[in-house]
Amino acid sequence: MKIAVASGKGGTGKTTVSVSLALSVSDPLVLLDCDVEEPNSSIFLGDTTGRQTETVTVPVPVLDESKCTACGECGRFCEFNAIVCVGTSVMVFPELCHSCGGCIRVCPHGALHEEESPVGELSFCTISAGTGSNRALILVEGVLTIGKAMSPPVIRAVKRKGAALAGTLSSENARDVLTIMDSPPGTSCPMTTTVSDADVVILVTEPTPFGLHDLDLAVQTVRKMKLPFGVVINRSDSGDDRVREYCKKESIPLLLEIPEDRRIAEGYSSGIPLVQAAPEYREQFARLARDAAYLAGVVNDGRKHA
Amino acid sequence: MKIAFSASGDTLDAQLDARFGRAAKFLIVDSDTNEYGVVDNTQNLNAAQGAGIQSAQHVVSAGASALVSGHTGPKAFKVLSAAGVEIYLSSAATVRDALEAWKKGELQKIDNADVEGHWI
Numbered sequence: 001m002k003i004a005v006a007s008g009k010g011g012t013g014k015t016t017v018s019v020s021l022a023l024s025v026s027d028p029l030v031l032l033d034c035d036v037e038e039p040n041s042s043i044f045l046g047d048t049t050g051r052q053t054e055t056v057t058v059p060v061p062v063l064d065e066s067k068c069t070a071c072g073e074c075g076r077f078c079e080f081n082a083i084v085c086v087g088t089s090v091m092v093f094p095e096l097c098h099s100c101g102g103c104i105r106v107c108p109h110g111a112l113h114e115e116e117s118p119v120g121e122l123s124f125c126t127i128s129a130g131t132g133s134n135r136a137l138i139l140v141e142g143v144l145t146i147g148k149a150m151s152p153p154v155i156r157a158v159k160r161k162g163a164a165l166a167g168t169l170s171s172e173n174a175r176d177v178l179t180i181m182d183s184p185p186g187t188s189c190p191m192t193t194t195v196s197d198a199d200v201v202i203l204v205t206e207p208t209p210f211g212l213h214d215l216d217l218a219v220q221t222v223r224k225m226k227l228p229f230g231v232v233i234n235r236s237d238s239g240d241d242r243v244r245e246y247c248k249k250e251s252i253p254l255l256l257e258i259p260e261d262r263r264i265a266e267g268y269s270s271g272i273p274l275v276q277a278a279p280e281y282r283e284q285f286a287r288l289a290r291d292a293a294y295l296a297g298v299v300n301d302g303r304k305h306a
Numbered sequence: 307m308k309i310a311f312s313a314s315g316d317t318l319d320a321q322l323d324a325r326f327g328r329a330a331k332f333l334i335v336d337s338d339t340n341e342y343g344v345v346d347n348t349q350n351l352n353a354a355q356g357a358g359i360q361s362a363q364h365v366v367s368a369g370a371s372a373l374v375s376g377h378t379g380p381k382a383f384k385v386l387s388a389a390g391v392e393i394y395l396s397s398a399a400t401v402r403d404a405l406e407a408w409k410k411g412e413l414q415k416i417d418n419a420d421v422e423g424h425w426i
Contacts, residue, residue, distance in 0.1 A: 075363070081356020086366050086389045093381055096356050 002179040003292050004198035006222075008214025010185035012204045013234035013258070016268065017288075018182035019044045020275045022137060024285035027178040028169040029137045032162045034194040035184040036120060036142035036154040044273040045139060051125040056142065056157040057116035058150075060094040061103050067111035074103035074112060095149060120144045120154035122161055138165050151184070152193040159197070178289070187214075187221040195222065200296035201229040202255065202288070207239030212246055219250065228295045230255040232288070253295065256288050307337050309408065310370035310391075311401045316344040318402040324376025327358030333401050334368045337409065343368070358382030358423075366391060374404050380419040395420060 005018045015033075019041055022031045033039040042048050061074070061083060072085035082096035083103050094117055104112045124140040142158035144151045159181070166177040183194040195201050201222050205215040215231070222229045231247050236257035247254050258264070258274075258281070267277025275282045312329035313320040318340070323329035332345040345368050350357040358378075362385035365373055372392040386393055394413040398404035407413050 081353070081359040084359050084363055084385060086363060086385050089388050091385060091388060093356070093359065096359075 001176065001200075001293055001296060002181065002198045003289070003296075004181040004183050004195040004201045004227075005204060006183035006191055006195055006201055006218060007185055007204045008187055008216070008218035009205065009211050012185075012206045012211060013232070014185070014204050015041050015044070015182055016234065016264075016274050017202060017204050017232055017285075018180050019273045020281065020285045021289055022180050023273055023275050024282045025178060025289045026135055027176065027289075028135055030162045030166045030169065030177060030179045031137065031139050032158050032179065032181045033139070033141040034155045034158055034181050034190075036144045036151045036158065037184060037190070039141045039143060039182075041182050042139060042141055043271045045127045045137075048125050048127065048139065051123045053121055053123045054157075054161070055118050056120040056122055056154050057118050058097070058099045058153045059101065059114035060097045060099065060117045061092055061112045062115045063090050063092060064111050064113070065090075067109045069109055069111075071108065073106045073108060077102050077106045098150070099153070118145065119148045119150070120157070122154070122158050124161060124165060136169055138162075138169065140165065151190045155184075155190060155193045159194075185214075187217045191218075192221065192225065195227060196225065198227055200292045201227050202232055202292055203229055204232045204234055205243055206235050207233055207241070207243045209242070211239070212243050215243060216246070219252065228297070230292065230295055232256045232258070234258045235260050253291070255291050256284060307372065308368070308370045309335050309337055309372045309374060309405070310345075310365040310368060311335060311404060312373075312375040313401050318342065318405070319400050322374070322376065322396060322398050322401050322404045324397070326373070326375040326378050326382055327361045328353075329361065329375070332361075332365060332368065332370075334365075334370055335401070335405055337405070340405070356381070359385055362386045362389075362391075372408075374408055374413065377421045378416065378419055379421050380423045383416075383419040 005014045007014050033041040070088045074083045075085040080096050080098050082093050084091050122142045127137045140158050140162045142154040144154050169177045184190040203218050205211040230253040237259040263277045264274050311333045312323040312326050313331045313333045314323045328351050333342050335342040350360045358381045362382045366389040374394045374396050393416050396404040396413050
């Protein structure tokens with residue numbers, strides 16, 4: 001089963017919830033840090049030695065000037081203005097390219113071919129310390145290269161690697177693997193790329209006007225994507241009651257409330273996960289995982305109900 | 307000679323748009339006769355990305371050999387330079403004022419983009 005932890009607003013506690021879920025369940029588990037512009041799950045997981053890295057690349061068009069007649073077909077085709085024909089020269093702007101390969105197909109002279117261009121890096125390792133059990137926890141993290149603008153290719157690479165590693169865990173353990181995806185904030189391509197194949201989405205919010213506003217955007221997004229979801233309210237005794245009223249009005253399940261707690265804040269500021277700073281939450285997060293599974297229509301055998 | 311001006315309207319008294327890629331229109335003015343044509347750029351005004359590149363292409367295909375605008379970013383600069391279009395900056399209020407300033411040789415011609423590129 002795949003649980004995505006998302007939010008509209010940034011800084012509401014996605015990583016806190018993702019890591020705490022990961023540390024509170026006994027299933028073999030893959031944690032994907034899909035927030036590739038600022039991944040931070042690993043900070044809370046202690047020893048990540050033995051990390052392996054892989055470069056993430058995307059194909060971009062490269063021009064063979066000797067074959068180009070500057071007919072302009074490539075530029076007319078490109079939806080993203082990543083290739084343009086001006087006068088007798090064709091210019092490629094790889095940073096705008098979405099790697100669709102269309103320019104290469106429409107070029108009547110075979111003057112374009114694809115070359116791989118690096119956009120980021122992913123890393124993965126098995127975490128043993130601090131997991132509270134001897135089951136396997138694999139972390140996969142993506143990092144978008146500084147200066148690159150498009151994170152979805154890196155997010156997709158993280159998800160592919162996660163699926164491959166989940167496959168190895170599943171055969172070893174003969175049990176279904178739980179995949180937790182720590183999503184980037186917002187509701188644009190990075191977020192939708194992350195949650196697109198989730199069985200259920202946990203939306204983390206805070207009881208403030210900004211929290212509510214962006215929660216509503218996130219709710220509209222996951223509804224449009226037809227994904228089951230529920231809400232977690234972090235720092236739930238700050239702010240006001242409008243998020244609770246909103247959830248009630250919209251019939252959205254409120255899965256967990258986490259009140260302000262100095263132990264949690266102090267732990268967070270020194271890289272200690274919530275469930276370690278406040279161990280009584282372990283049971284609540286285990287229940288959160290069960291409730292999320294219920295929302296996803298997944299029972300313990302991992303099969304979906306019709 | 308034909309000069310392109312980024313503009314928010316379609317007469318010489320329209321405001322000179324400080325933005326190049328996301329200007330609503332381009333006025334293509336013949337500097338000898340003051341006659342002009344209008345190129346609509348609203349498609350790029352709403353483009354997700356690459357507005358400067360497409361706008362530069364509009365200016366080039368309109369046959370302009372110079373551009374007067376408030377600012378020009380790096381990608382637009384690259385395209386315009388490749389096509390041999392000279393780029394002048396102006397903070398004049400209207401296209402007419404900018405045209406007069408260009409005629410008097412008061413406008414600064416740039417050899418590099420004067421603003422950073424930006425994203426989506």
